[in-house]
Amino acid sequence: xxERFAAVTTELLDSDPRLALxxxxxxxxxxxxxxRAHPDRVIDVGIREQLLVGAAGGLxxxxxxxxxxxxxxxxxxxxxxxxxxxxxxxxxxxxLVSAGASYDVAAGGRTHQAPGDVALLxxxxxxxxxxxxxxxxxxxxLRHAAADGDSRVYLRLSEHANSAPQPVVPGRFRVLREGxxxxxxxxxxxxxxxxxxxSGRDVTVxxxxxxxxxxxxxxxxxxxxxxxxxxxxxxxxxxxxxxxHAAEALADxxxxxLALGTRRAELxxxxxxxxxxxxHGLDAVGLRARINAFLGV
Amino acid sequence: xxxxxxxxxxxxxxxSAPGPYGYADLRQLMSRMTGDEKHGPAxxxxxxxxxxLYDRVLRVAPDRVDDPARDRFLLSKGHGPMAxxxxxxxxxxxxxxxxxxxxxxxxxxxxxxxxxLVPGVEIGSGSLGHGLGLGVGSALGLxxxxxxxxxxxxxxGDAEMDEGSNHEAVQYAGAVGLEHLHVVxxxxxxxxxxxxxxxxxxxxxxxxxxxxVDGRDHSALYEAFTAPHPGRPHAVVARVEPRES
Numbered sequence: 001x002x003e004r005f006a007a008v009t010t011e012l013l014d015s016d017p018r019l020a021l022x023x024x025x026x027x028x029x030x031x032x033x034x035x036r037a038h039p040d041r042v043i044d045v046g047i048r049e050q051l052l053v054g055a056a057g058g059l060x061x062x063x064x065x066x067x068x069x070x071x072x073x074x075x076x077x078x079x080x081x082x083x084x085x086x087x088x089x090x091x092x093x094x095x096l097v098s099a100g101a102s103y104d105v106a107a108g109g110r111t112h113q114a115p116g117d118v119a120l121l122x123x124x125x126x127x128x129x130x131x132x133x134x135x136x137x138x139x140x141x142l143r144h145a146a147a148d149g150d151s152r153v154y155l156r157l158s159e160h161a162n163s164a165p166q167p168v169v170p171g172r173f174r175v176l177r178e179g180x181x182x183x184x185x186x187x188x189x190x191x192x193x194x195x196x197x198x199s200g201r202d203v204t205v206x207x208x209x210x211x212x213x214x215x216x217x218x219x220x221x222x223x224x225x226x227x228x229x230x231x232x233x234x235x236x237x238x239x240x241x242x243x244x245h246a247a248e249a250l251a252d253x254x255x256x257x258l259a260l261g262t263r264r265a266e267l268x269x270x271x272x273x274x275x276x277x278x279x280h281g282l283d284a285v286g287l288r289a290r291i292n293a294f295l296g297v
Numbered sequence: 298x299x300x301x302x303x304x305x306x307x308x309x310x311x312x313s314a315p316g317p318y319g320y321a322d323l324r325q326l327m328s329r330m331t332g333d334e335k336h337g338p339a340x341x342x343x344x345x346x347x348x349x350l351y352d353r354v355l356r357v358a359p360d361r362v363d364d365p366a367r368d369r370f371l372l373s374k375g376h377g378p379m380a381x382x383x384x385x386x387x388x389x390x391x392x393x394x395x396x397x398x399x400x401x402x403x404x405x406x407x408x409x410x411x412x413x414l415v416p417g418v419e420i421g422s423g424s425l426g427h428g429l430g431l432g433v434g435s436a437l438g439l440x441x442x443x444x445x446x447x448x449x450x451x452x453x454g455d456a457e458m459d460e461g462s463n464h465e466a467v468q469y470a471g472a473v474g475l476e477h478l479h480v481v482x483x484x485x486x487x488x489x490x491x492x493x494x495x496x497x498x499x500x501x502x503x504x505x506x507x508x509x510v511d512g513r514d515h516s517a518l519y520e521a522f523t524a525p526h527p528g529r530p531h532a533v534v535a536r537v538e539p540r541e542s
Contacts, residue, residue, distance in 0.1 A: 020437075040440055040441040045469050046469060046472075048466075048469060050430060051433065054427060054429075054430020055431075055437060058437065058438060061369075061419070061420070061431065062365070062434075062438030063442070064442070085427055086427055090420060
C-alpha cells in the first residue's frame, strides 16, 4: 500500500496545485521525483513529528490541502496534541497517511507499533478514518481524501492486505455474504481471515474499508435482514475500538457484541506480522474458534 | 506612514489603519476585562510589542481578515490575552463592547483565544509551543502559493520556549532559510532555568537573524521588526521587566 500511496500522491501533486506533502524522513526516498518537481509543496521537516503536524496545520491555514505521512506511532500518538490542536482546534483539515499500522513492524517491537491509533482519534471530533484492505482500496480512498475539501482524514496503510480488492465507497460498509446466525463486520485487512473463518457458516459478512464515520445505517440494515443482533467486530487494531459505535447503532434493540482485535497486553515478541496476527488470535484459526463459540454455529 | 513598495501588498499600508482607539487607550480597554488575575502580568508584558506590530508593521485590516495576502500574526503565547484583545479592539477588529464579557460563557473572548470565534485572530492558542509550527507551515503555504510578500509573525514567551516543539521549528526554519517567518519573543525572564547566553543566541545558532531590544521602547522595537534579513528568518527578543518584579 505504501508504494501505491507514493505513486498516487506523486501524480496528484502534479494535477492538484492545492496539495502539499509533509514528511518526517520516513518514505522520503519514495518521493524524490515529486520533491524535485514541486520543491515548495513536498516538504521533509526531518525527524520532527510535532513540526510535521504543526506545519500541516499551518499549510492548511493558508488554504492548502496537506498530506502528512510517517509511521502511525509517530503520526498520531507522538504528536497527538498537534493533531488535536493544530488541526482540529484550528478548524482546518489534513490527510494523515500512516504506515506500519498495528504490527507491520513486528521485528521493530512496541516502539513502532500503534494499535491504539484509531481509538485515540476516536477521542476527537470530525475525523474520517479509512482502513483499506488492499492497495486498490487505498488508492480509491486516498484520491477521495485528497479531494475531500477541508475534511480531516486518517488513512491507515498496512503491509497486511487481502488477496483481492473490494469496491469501496467512503463511509459505507458493504455486504459480502448474507446469513441468519449473526453478523460479522470485517475491517480492512481482516477480511480474508474472516471469510475463511466463517466459511460454511450461516452468517452475514459486512466489510468496512472506511470505519469513521461509522456506517450505522448499513449495520442496522444487515442485522435486520439477518434477523439477529448478534454482532462480531473484527478489527486490525485495539480490541473494542468500534464497540461503542456499534452499541450506539443498536441502542434501541437488545444486542450482543463480540469485539476482536489486537490484545491490549503488550506482545513482547519480534518476528513477522503474520506471527503477530496469529498471536493476537486474528488469523482464520483464531477467529473461527471465537466466532463459533459466540454465535453457537 | 508610507505604503509598502511591493506588488502583492501594494494596497496595504504597513500597520493596520487607525482604529477607534490609540495607544493611550489600551490600559483603559484592558481594565474593562476582568476575571483573569492570574495572567495579569503576562498580559501587559506583550502590550508594547503588540501595539508596535499592529500600529506600524503588520499589513492587516479589519475588513480584510480573510485576504490571502494579509500578513499573519500568530499569538503562540495564548496566556494573558487581554493586551491582545485590547489592541484588536483599538484597531477595530473586535467591538470594544465585547471586552467586559471577557471569559464569560457567551463571550467570544476567552482566557485563551479561539480563531474561530474572534475576527482577526489567526490561531487558537493556549497550550504552549504550537504557534511556531503553525507559523512554519503558514510561511511554507504562502510561499507555495506565490504570496511572496506576505510576512508571518509569531509571538512567543521566553518560558514558552522551554517547549521542545519550538526548537523543532526554529531549527527547520533556520536550515531552510524561511525568510518570511518572524518571531518576537517577549522575554520577561520567566523561563524556569533561563536561557544561558540569552534567548537570541538560540535563534542565531540555527541561522536566524536575531536581535535583542527593549520591549518597551517603541522606536527600538520598530527598528528591530523592520530590519532587513535576506534569506533568513528573523527573531526579535523583546526584553521587559522580569515577571516577579
